Amino acid sequence: MLEIDFIFANQEGHSKVGFRELIIALSKAPHESLFATELIIVLVEHFWDRYFKAIFFRCFIPFIIYFLLTIFYMSKFAVEGIAADAVWDLTFEFFARWIVVALTCYFAYFEVYVCFRDGLSYFTDIFNYLEWSSFFLNLYLVYSTCSVDPEEEGDRTTIRGLCAFAVVLMWLKAFYWMRIFTPTSFYVRLIVETLYDIRYFLILFVFILMTFANALLILSETRDDPLYTNYFSIAFINAVMNQYMLSLGEFDTENFKLDGADPLVWMVFIGTTFITQITFLNMLIAIMGDTFDRVSEVKEQSALVEKVRILADYVVVVKRESIERGDLSRFIVAITPKALGKDEAGTWEGTVTQLKKCIDTSMAQMKQQLNKRVGSVQGEVAAVNARLGSLDDKLNELHGSQQRLPSMEKIERSMRNILGEALNGVPYDGN
Amino acid sequence: MLCGENSVNNFVDNLGDISILFTSMSPAIVEFFQNGFNVTRFTKSIKNLDWKLGSTLSVIGTRTSAISEKDANF
Numbered sequence: 001m002l003e004i005d006f007i008f009a010n011q012e013g014h015s016k017v018g019f020r021e022l023i024i025a026l027s028k029a030p031h032e033s034l035f036a037t038e039l040i041i042v043l044v045e046h047f048w049d050r051y052f053k054a055i056f057f058r059c060f061i062p063f064i065i066y067f068l069l070t071i072f073y074m075s076k077f078a079v080e081g082i083a084a085d086a087v088w089d090l091t092f093e094f095f096a097r098w099i100v101v102a103l104t105c106y107f108a109y110f111e112v113y114v115c116f117r118d119g120l121s122y123f124t125d126i127f128n129y130l131e132w133s134s135f136f137l138n139l140y141l142v143y144s145t146c147s148v149d150p151e152e153e154g155d156r157t158t159i160r161g162l163c164a165f166a167v168v169l170m171w172l173k174a175f176y177w178m179r180i181f182t183p184t185s186f187y188v189r190l191i192v193e194t195l196y197d198i199r200y201f202l203i204l205f206v207f208i209l210m211t212f213a214n215a216l217l218i219l220s221e222t223r224d225d226p227l228y229t230n231y232f233s234i235a236f237i238n239a240v241m242n243q244y245m246l247s248l249g250e251f252d253t254e255n256f257k258l259d260g261a262d263p264l265v266w267m268v269f270i271g272t273t274f275i276t277q278i279t280f281l282n283m284l285i286a287i288m289g290d291t292f293d294r295v296s297e298v299k300e301q302s303a304l305v306e307k308v309r310i311l312a313d314y315v316v317v318v319k320r321e322s323i324e325r326g327d328l329s330r331f332i333v334a335i336t337p338k339a340l341g342k343d344e345a346g347t348w349e350g351t352v353t354q355l356k357k358c359i360d361t362s363m364a365q366m367k368q369q370l371n372k373r374v375g376s377v378q379g380e381v382a383a384v385n386a387r388l389g390s391l392d393d394k395l396n397e398l399h400g401s402q403q404r405l406p407s408m409e410k411i412e413r414s415m416r417n418i419l420g421e422a423l424n425g426v427p428y429d430g431n
Numbered sequence: 432m433l434c435g436e437n438s439v440n441n442f443v444d445n446l447g448d449i450s451i452l453f454t455s456m457s458p459a460i461v462e463f464f465q466n467g468f469n470v471t472r473f474t475k476s477i478k479n480l481d482w483k484l485g486s487t488l489s490v491i492g493t494r495t496s497a498i499s500e501k502d503a504n505f
């Protein structure tokens with residue numbers, strides 16, 4: 001049982017404090033081990049239902065509408081454009097246009113709120129830049145759909161490129177929203193962690209691609225048909241692209257046989273396939289496997305972190321707890337079973353934590369048993385000491401008694417005197 | 432520091448205090464959060480409860496009860 005008055009207590013002069021502030025504080029917590037502790041799990045369980053429902057209906061559902069409408073608008077209307085005289089006609093495009101604008105502003109409001117709340121730290125998150133890019137791009141594309149002539153081919157090509165980018169950003173935001181659901185939040189987390197963990201490896205990967213691409217570029221110099229396909233009209237980038245395709249298993253060795261079949265080209269090819277394709281890509285898989293193990297280890301914990309972070313972004317839509325509505329509680333009672341079955345083992349902490357707990361329990365039991373044994377040995381030693389003490393006393397007593405007795409010499413002399421007198425009538429003189 | 436007779440709220444006055452603990456995590460703080468609940472004779476008296484198989488934790492919501500008032504006041 002826990003009294004949770006401290007959550008609603010005045011803080012730095014602010015009287016309106018509640019779970020909203022707790023969620024924000026949790027989302028900023030730098031250590032994720034916090035989310036494996038009993039207190040935090042219970043607090044999140046306590047507010048989760050109310051906050052999830054509010055955010056689901058006030059943010060997630062509008063996002064679905066925004067997402068579908070924007071995707072459709074960009075794919076259909078923005079790419080083709082609309083005639084200048086049809087801009088104000090009451091068509092589907094007209095309504096879709098204004099709904100997209102309204103929902104863009106609606107979601108931009110949350111970002112502005114978070115920006116003011118977080119201050120400078122807001123600008124350190126790359127996802128916030130993607131959010132704003134998406135908002136501005138959507139608004140610009142809606143504007144250009146109405147203002148740019150559909151017949152203007154040059155402008156339409158640029159708009160097509162921007163539409164593709166806007167659509168990619170919208171899909172990325174859909175990924176972001178998948179964090180709110182427990183089954184999918186783990187995978188979103190896994191993708192982000194994997195990309196983060198391979199960042200240094202990718203530098204080496206690009207280096208090795210450029211290593212062999214450079215060799216290929218030089219070997220191609222004197223040939224009429226280059227050893228790589230022309231993708232981007234820039235020789236070096238073409239060569240790098242060729243190496244990338246080769247690393248994925250896309251071999252194009254037709255040109256190797258032309259112009260005298262240079263053995264050096266084949267050596268480069270063998271080097272590329274062995275180092276880039278076999279070694280590097282397997283290393284990449286190994287790193288990804290390691291990340292998977294690490295994230296799986298704390299699956300529930302990671303899911304909880306993701307859910308709290310997305311709640312923190314939209315927490316402003318949830319009404320504060322109040323006594324009138326009956327959602328301001330003073331106590332939380334959390335219950336856990338005394339003993340868990342094998343199939344009910346907790347998954348919150350991960351295997352390592354469970355092992356740690358198991359070792360701790362065993363150590364505690366061993367310590368307890370050891371203490372008991374030491375206690376009994378100490379008892380026995382004390383009893384033996386007591387007995388030894390009494391024996392010592394007895395010995396001392398005997399020693400005292402012995403000192404009180406006449407010496408053997410005196411006894412012998414007395415005996416001889418007595419015997420002498422008895423036999424001869426003369427006392428014994430010692431000879 | 433913590434025992435069955437006290438809980439987190441004996442050491443934390445407001446969210447500012449607990450936020451400091453969030454940002455400065457250590458094994459001692461993890462232990463603190465791990466044993467932050469107050470265990471009383473009433474909580475100990477809970478013997479049986481509707482339980483979802485596989486569940487390791489259940490939070491009793493606002494204005495609901497796990498034990499009867501009669502048992503709680505006994």
